């Protein structure tokens with residue numbers, strides 16, 4: 001393992017592409033290996049133990065068998081369920097997780113009302129409760145469940161009328177009440193257009209992708225493991241559906257999805 005080794009980017013499916021985009025923009029000279037576990041998605045409806053086992057298996061594949069120089073867990077659900085176990089198993093490796101950008105939302109909207117949309121696992125795990133505890137003096141935080149959103153993005157339907165209808169159903173009750181919405185799942189940034197259509201442009205939509213990319217660069221720099229080109233992209237998905245790789249390419253190219 002050296003600076004020419006891959007940076008692994010892992011998600012339960014195609015959602016981590018919203019983080020991969022940021023990583024590639026910030027570090028174009030790196031070699032990225034994106035692994036999506038769409039065969040087992042959605043993780044958000046599984047038990048915490050199942051998500052932990054799947055994430056540890058992916059970590060073994062990418063860090064041990066794959067010899068990657070870093071692992072970016074580009075999945076809030078996997079981070080909430082397994083980041084501590086991953087770090088305990090590989091204490092000498094660079095492992096970066098993603099967390100909902102709740103602190104950032106509260107800093108930008110002091111005294112405001114912030115919605116946090118995430119999977120069931122993320123919403124019930126201790127990590128989020130701890131984050132909410134830290135900001136409770138500054139903001140009112142509302143947990144918003146989002147059944148069906150991951151499935152829609154996995155099906156390549158993020159920019160459809162169906163997506164707008166789902167957002168109307170999930171966010172409609174909060175119309176006119178939110179200052180910001182935190183997208184606590186890496187699949188959700190692909191639904192930003194539908195969200196803005198329902199909530200209006202005045203509600204800030206925040207995700208943790210850019211912050212995760214900056215943290216990854218900082219950690220690699222600190223370890224002397226940054227590479228300066230040429231960049232490379234390796235795409236892998238556990239699903240037997242060959243359309244998944246095509247969908248990942250489409251999502252990577254989508255200009256208006258940011």
Ligand code: DGL
Pocket residue numbers: 011012013015016041042043044045074075076077078119122150184185186187
């Ligand atoms: N993309 C994952 C996240 O950031 C969750 C998707 C799933 O439920 O599989 O939480």
